[in-house]
Amino acid sequence: MQDYIIRATAGNGSVRVFVATTKNLAGKARELHQTTPVATAALGRLLTAASIMGATLKNDSDIITLIIKGDGPIGGIVATTNNQSQVKGYVFQPHVILPKNNIGKLDVGGAVGSGTLAVSKDLGLKEPVSGQVALVSGEIAEDITYYFAVSEQTPSSVALGVLVDVDYSVKQAGGYIIQVMPDADEAVLAHLEKHLPTLPSITTLLDEGNTPEDILALLFEGHDTVIYDKIYPAFACSCSLEKTRKVLLNVGLDELKLILEEDKGANLHCHFCNTDYYFDEDAIQEMIAGIEKQ
Ligand code: ZN
Numbered sequence: 522m523q524d525y526i527i528r529a530t531a532g533n534g535s536v537r538v539f540v541a542t543t544k545n546l547a548g549k550a551r552e553l554h555q556t557t558p559v560a561t562a563a564l565g566r567l568l569t570a571a572s573i574m575g576a577t578l579k580n581d582s583d584i585i586t587l588i589i590k591g592d593g594p595i596g597g598i599v600a601t602t603n604n605q606s607q608v609k610g611y612v613f614q615p616h617v618i619l620p621k622n623n624i625g626k627l628d629v630g631g632a633v634g635s636g637t638l639a640v641s642k643d644l645g646l647k648e649p650v651s652g653q654v655a656l657v658s659g660e661i662a663e664d665i666t667y668y669f670a671v672s673e674q675t676p677s678s679v680a681l682g683v684l685v686d687v688d689y690s691v692k693q694a695g696g697y698i699i700q701v702m703p704d705a706d707e708a709v710l711a712h713l714e715k716h717l718p719t720l721p722s723i724t725t726l727l728d729e730g731n732t733p734e735d736i737l738a739l740l741f742e743g744h745d746t747v748i749y750d751k752i753y754p755a756f757a758c759s760c761s762l763e764k765t766r767k768v769l770l771n772v773g774l775d776e777l778k779l780i781l782e783e784d785k786g787a788n789l790h791c792h793f794c795n796t797d798y799y800f801d802e803d804a805i806q807e808m809i810a811g812i813e814k815q
Contacts, residue, residue, distance in 0.1 A: 532709030575602030593634025606754035633659030
């Protein structure tokens with residue numbers, strides 16, 4: 522199934538809802554970063570959250586970046602999205618190995634540890650809008666729920682999941698975010714409060730063959746859902762050899778000469794997609810000659 526997010530409301534507009542299936546983008550992230558299962562789950566969950574949050578952005582240049590920093594072995598996770606839910610991200614330590622937690626699941630909370638979640642929204646204003654909260658559990662969904670409550674004053678319910686297969690590939694990934702609108706119908710909220718804890722996990726629902734539309738129906742059981750549109754998220758990095766060359770040119774003539782003299786080349790690494798761009802002696806010399814000619 523192709524990755525997609527549905528944007529919907531329920532209970533006569535009492536809540537807005539996004540339900541996502543993101544197996545492909547989580548799988549792409551795993552492939553690029555060669556992550557171990559617990560790191561695959563951590564990164565896949567944050568990328569899924571980012572892809573949903575991207576669906577709330579209006580302008581083409583808007584960007585949301587989520588940064589988790591923790592004292593656990595994974596160190597941190599970064600994910601960023603644009604308004605088309607094109608996401609990219611990485612974990613600081615992709616090769617972490619941890620035993621499963623006491624409920625037999627990948628121990629994302631243990632890998633992340635205690636720390637902070639920072640959300641920065643670049644909406645084309647002078648300064649990005651940002652908020653930071655302490656991590657609740659490091660399991661990511663709870664941390665994002667807490668961020669919405671504290672920093673955006675929006676009561677939310679967030680579920681995120683990545684199911685890693687025996688061959689370490691991503692078997693299922695997805696999530697939902699439900700946000701309560703002002704003047705929400707109390708009956709719908711009461712339904713959610715009672716009903717959500719009884720539902721299987723998002724990856725179990727997806728693994729049973731449910732689509733995001735099916736999951737929306739399961740969440741609200743007849744409480745008047747309306748689907749507005751579908752968004753197709755993907756893992757996409759915008760780095761390129763040409764952009765990287767410009768970064769290197771911008772360090773200036775003196776610095777380039779130093780690089781040539783001391784290192785005989787330069788390796789620039791894109792953390793987001795784990796790509797190296799290597800510029801050898803000749804390439805650097807050419808850059809210097811180009812600047813000197815100007
Ligand atoms: Zn890149």
